[in-house]
Amino acid sequence: MGDLSIERDQVFRIRTARTPGLLGRALVVAGEHGANIGEIETIHIGANHNIREVAIIAPGEEAIEAIAAAMNAIEGVEVLPGQVDKVWAQHEGGKIKIETNAVVRTLQDIREVYTPGVARVVTAIQEDESLADTLTWRGNTIAIVTNGTRVLGLGDVGPVAALPVMEGKSLFYAQMVGVNAVPVVLDATDPMDVVETIVRIAPGFGGIHLEDIATPAVYEIERSLEERLHIPVFHDDQHGTAVVVAAAVISAARRAGRSIGDLSFGQVGLGAAGSAIAGLASGLGFKAIAAYDPSDIGADRLREVSAPDAVFDIGTTDDHFDRVVATSDVLVLATGQPGLLSPDRVVDGQIIMALTNPLPEITPRDAIAAGAAAAADGSIVNNVLSFPGIFRGALDARAPSVTIAMKRAAAHAIADASPADELLPDPLDVSVHRAVAAAVANAATQT
Numbered sequence: 001m002g003d004l005s006i007e008r009d010q011v012f013r014i015r016t017a018r019t020p021g022l023l024g025r026a027l028v029v030a031g032e033h034g035a036n037i038g039e040i041e042t043i044h045i046g047a048n049h050n051i052r053e054v055a056i057i058a059p060g061e062e063a064i065e066a067i068a069a070a071m072n073a074i075e076g077v078e079v080l081p082g083q084v085d086k087v088w089a090q091h092e093g094g095k096i097k098i099e100t101n102a103v104v105r106t107l108q109d110i111r112e113v114y115t116p117g118v119a120r121v122v123t124a125i126q127e128d129e130s131l132a133d134t135l136t137w138r139g140n141t142i143a144i145v146t147n148g149t150r151v152l153g154l155g156d157v158g159p160v161a162a163l164p165v166m167e168g169k170s171l172f173y174a175q176m177v178g179v180n181a182v183p184v185v186l187d188a189t190d191p192m193d194v195v196e197t198i199v200r201i202a203p204g205f206g207g208i209h210l211e212d213i214a215t216p217a218v219y220e221i222e223r224s225l226e227e228r229l230h231i232p233v234f235h236d237d238q239h240g241t242a243v244v245v246a247a248a249v250i251s252a253a254r255r256a257g258r259s260i261g262d263l264s265f266g267q268v269g270l271g272a273a274g275s276a277i278a279g280l281a282s283g284l285g286f287k288a289i290a291a292y293d294p295s296d297i298g299a300d301r302l303r304e305v306s307a308p309d310a311v312f313d314i315g316t317t318d319d320h321f322d323r324v325v326a327t328s329d330v331l332v333l334a335t336g337q338p339g340l341l342s343p344d345r346v347v348d349g350q351i352i353m354a355l356t357n358p359l360p361e362i363t364p365r366d367a368i369a370a371g372a373a374a375a376a377d378g379s380i381v382n383n384v385l386s387f388p389g390i391f392r393g394a395l396d397a398r399a400p401s402v403t404i405a406m407k408r409a410a411a412h413a414i415a416d417a418s419p420a421d422e423l424l425p426d427p428l429d430v431s432v433h434r435a436v437a438a439a440v441a442n443a444a445t446q447t
Contacts, residue, residue, distance in 0.1 A: 006060045008057075008060060008061055009055060009087050010056050010084070010086070011055050011056070011083060012083055013080040013082055014053075014054055014077065014078070015049050015050070015078045016050050017076035018046075018047070018049060022076050022077055023050070025077070026074060026077050029067060029070040029074065030058075033058070033059075034063060035067060036056075037057070038054075038055030038056070039055045040054050041054075064083075094167060095164070095168060095170075095171050096171055096174070133206065137180055139206050140178070140206065140395060141179070141180040141204075142179060142181050142182070142207040142209050143202075143205045143208055144170060144181050145184045145194075145198055145210055145213075146162045146183075146184075146186070146211045146212045147162075147186045147188055147189055148161060149212070149214035149217070150237075151165055151212045153358075156214065159185035159186055163183055163185050165211070165212060166183030166184075166185065166212075173387075176384075176388040176430055177391070177433050177434070177437055178392075179388065179395065181209065186198075191221050195221055195228070198229075199229065202229050206232075207231050207232040207234065208232070208233045208234070210233065210235040210236065210237075211236055212237065213235075215272050216297075218238075219272075230400045231400065232391065232395075232401055232402045234402050235272075236383055236387050237272055237273065238272045238273060239386075240386045241355075242277040243280065243414070244381045244385050244386050244414065244424065245332060245353055245381055246277070246280050246415075247411045247412070247414035247418070247423075247424060248353060248423045248424055249281075249330055249332070251418045251422075252330075253351065254415070255374060256351065258329075263286055263351075264330070265278075265286040265329070265332075266290045266325065266327070266328025266330065266332070267292070267324075268293075268340075268361075269292075270298030270301055270302050271293075271298065271336070273355065274335075275301040275302040275304075276305055277332055278332075280408065280411065281332075282311075283404050286330070289310075290312065290320075290323070290327070291312055291315075291324070292315055292320050292321045293316060294316055325347075326345070326347065328350070329349070329351065331350055331352050331353070332353040332355065333352075333360075333361040334355045335356060335361060336356050337361060339361065339362070343362065344370070346372050347372075349372070350367075351373055352367045352376075353377075354367070354376075354378075355377065355381060357378040357379070362375075363377065364377055381424075385414050385424060385427045385436075386410055388433045388436075388437075389410060389432070389433040389435070389437040389439075390402060390436065390437075393410075393436065393439065393442075393443075393444065394444060396441045397440070397444035406440045409440050409442065412439065413432075413438075414432065417435055
């Protein structure tokens with residue numbers, strides 16, 4: 001589901017004597033301090049020593065210093081000066097920029113792209129506003145809107161501090177599907193202020209991507225925008241997550257040799273993500289769907305985001321929780337409660353998605369050991385798999401909204417692109433995003 005943590009990515013330049021195993025010893029030291037190893041690049045191979053740049057993914061700032069000291073303590077190993085903070089370096093100057101399609105070299109070019117030629121295009125759009133989708137960037141451009149009140153694992157950081165996250169989303173849109181995505185950060189917390197602002201800027205965009213806005217305000221914002229705008233409005237924290245989870249569930253069922261129509265689905269936790277997951281599941285063909293949340297608010301939210309004819313067994317009692325856990329062939333947990341599901345409650349052959357970050361309700365290893373047919377945690381649920389293709393497809397189809405059918409098509413496309421030995425495909429595989437876009441556009445034209 002995505003989470004910003006205190007992890008620190010640092011590139012160490014490590015010089016080792018030409019003695020076999022020294023680099024391995026240095027990397028073991030990093031692991032002993034809780035770090036993971038990223039990319040390794042050989043910089044120099046000499047008669048007496050080698051130099052490599054190693055990306056160290058450390059659990060925090062203090063660990064970086066401790067790892068460097070421990071490596072330097074190994075005879076024949078030296079961490080050279082000039083370590084690179086890769087995250088900081090990637091953000092220098094921002095991650096995105098505007099580039100032009102047209103090139104101006106001559107006075108004639110000026111006449112064509114600006115005055116007097118542009119007046120003809122202005123007049124045409126005044127007479128037929130839909131021409132803006134082909135004669136301006138609007139048909140290929142969305143706004144990524146936040147007020148910074150719920151940024152991943154960091155909470156209410158405010159609009160300016162949320163900008164790097166929005167730039168990251170924009171980067172994926174551009175790289176994966178060629179969509180212009182403009183970060184818009186709003187200094188507003190009242191839901192109606194946010195809505196009114198978006199409504200006023202909406203004429204320049206082909207869609208609105210809502211991101212990192214606190215609940216319950218975001219539900220009111222999304223609902224109001226869907227009523228007032230005739231362009232797609234998509235809250236990624238809810239629906240992007242739901243699409244990727246649905247894809248993982250479809251893949252897991254296939255790997256287990258089971259049909260969705262023969263399986264029952266259970267959702268525990270009906271927050272923003274949980275309600276969207278269960279709502280999307282209602283259109284996937286499960287034989288029965290049950291959901292639990294300790295509050296009636298969660299149940300009401302699920303009904304809002306589901307198809308009108310969806311049938312759920314929803315409850316708020318401990319007994320209902322026990323029944324959902326014990327009787328669901330597919331069990332999805334999005335509760336924010338690490339360790340909630342003990343291994344002795346896992347049903348043999350169950351498919352389990354425990355999505356709380358950074359510590360899940362049950363680890364995949366414990367779930368599999370307890371008899372689950374497949375299990376995953378939130379670390380594999382990467383929304384990058386869903387939102388680029390969904391908006392690309394919606395824009396291509398000139399869809400006025402993102403429907404449940406379009407989300408369902410996206411989930412199936414992602415599952416279809418998954419390797420046989422993985423629940424989900426590589427989020428950096430451009431062909432996956434193209435497939436999602438095509439499926440979404442096709443679903444949009446069928447509704």
